[in-house]
Amino acid sequence: MSIPCPRCQQALTPGAPSCAHCGASLLIEVDGAEPACAIHPTLRSLGTCDRCGAFACAMCLRVDSRGQVLCQNCHEREPDVLLPWDRREELGTFMAFWKTFVEVLLRPGSFSTVRAEGSVGSSLLFALLSSLPSSFVTGVTYLGLFSFMTQVFPVASTQPEVEQRFQWVGLATFAFCVLVIPPLTLVFTLLNAGVDHLFLRMGGITRDFAVTLRANALSQAPMVLGGVPIIGAQVAPFWVLVARVFAYRGLHRTTWGVAAVGALAAPLTFCMLCGGGYIALILLAVGRS
Numbered sequence: 001m002s003i004p005c006p007r008c009q010q011a012l013t014p015g016a017p018s019c020a021h022c023g024a025s026l027l028i029e030v031d032g033a034e035p036a037c038a039i040h041p042t043l044r045s046l047g048t049c050d051r052c053g054a055f056a057c058a059m060c061l062r063v064d065s066r067g068q069v070l071c072q073n074c075h076e077r078e079p080d081v082l083l084p085w086d087r088r089e090e091l092g093t094f095m096a097f098w099k100t101f102v103e104v105l106l107r108p109g110s111f112s113t114v115r116a117e118g119s120v121g122s123s124l125l126f127a128l129l130s131s132l133p134s135s136f137v138t139g140v141t142y143l144g145l146f147s148f149m150t151q152v153f154p155v156a157s158t159q160p161e162v163e164q165r166f167q168w169v170g171l172a173t174f175a176f177c178v179l180v181i182p183p184l185t186l187v188f189t190l191l192n193a194g195v196d197h198l199f200l201r202m203g204g205i206t207r208d209f210a211v212t213l214r215a216n217a218l219s220q221a222p223m224v225l226g227g228v229p230i231i232g233a234q235v236a237p238f239w240v241l242v243a244r245v246f247a248y249r250g251l252h253r254t255t256w257g258v259a260a261v262g263a264l265a266a267p268l269t270f271c272m273l274c275g276g277g278y279i280a281l282i283l284l285a286v287g288r289s
């Protein structure tokens, strides 16, 4: 959203006293019925604050990181904290990821002051990095399992071609986990965020899909714990869902209720469909016998 210059109609720079395009002074004296600035009663208002509705002159107008037009007061109050992930150039990608991971796990409440916008690319990169440790550990586990089986079963040692086959299956599973699962994670992230966004929209949120995608990706940080053998895989998905409720609430600045529906409606529906499918299969099997 932009505010036009009253003379040349080009977008003016909020806060600047004159137009950058035509040079006209934007500090115009009020004459007659025109609305005046709430702070400067002698100056003409050029726009209203999207937050509080106050009339604002050129000096008092601001635009925030989301492109909202705000008055100076509301702009100062607007929390717009950068996550470590947003400071990748300064911290380095690995450090930025690690610090954001800790933040999401231990202080999910800070989502409510964090900048809502982030590029689609940066969100997807975060989701990708979150998935790598668990895919790697899963791959290594299968690789180990298949080599172990060739040691345990005596038939393998007497038939070298069987042993070799086991090793190939192990390697193929490892390659699948490391090369195929991460890209699939990205596709799933986009689909999941898309469905969640529809539910959030029904709850009345106004911010873009990129905000939902960012919240969805950042809340995948606990999946790193999926790389911790045995306990990780059980705990991580639930931790993700809890973090996601915080993330949707914080980045969309919405209520707990709307955020919870956005985060949980899709997975619950999915579980119910799967559960329903299993029950139908069981009934079918019972009916046949």
Ligand SMILES: [Zn+2]
Pocket (backbone or CB within 6 Å): 005, 006, 007, 008, 009, 010, 019, 020, 021, 022, 023, 024
């Ligand atoms: Zn102008």
Ligand SMILES: [Zn+2]
Pocket (backbone or CB within 6 Å): 049, 050, 051, 052, 053, 054, 070, 071, 072, 073, 074, 075
């Ligand atoms: Zn305001």
Ligand SMILES: [Zn+2]
Pocket (backbone or CB within 6 Å): 037, 038, 039, 040, 043, 056, 057, 058, 059, 060
């Ligand atoms: Zn003013």
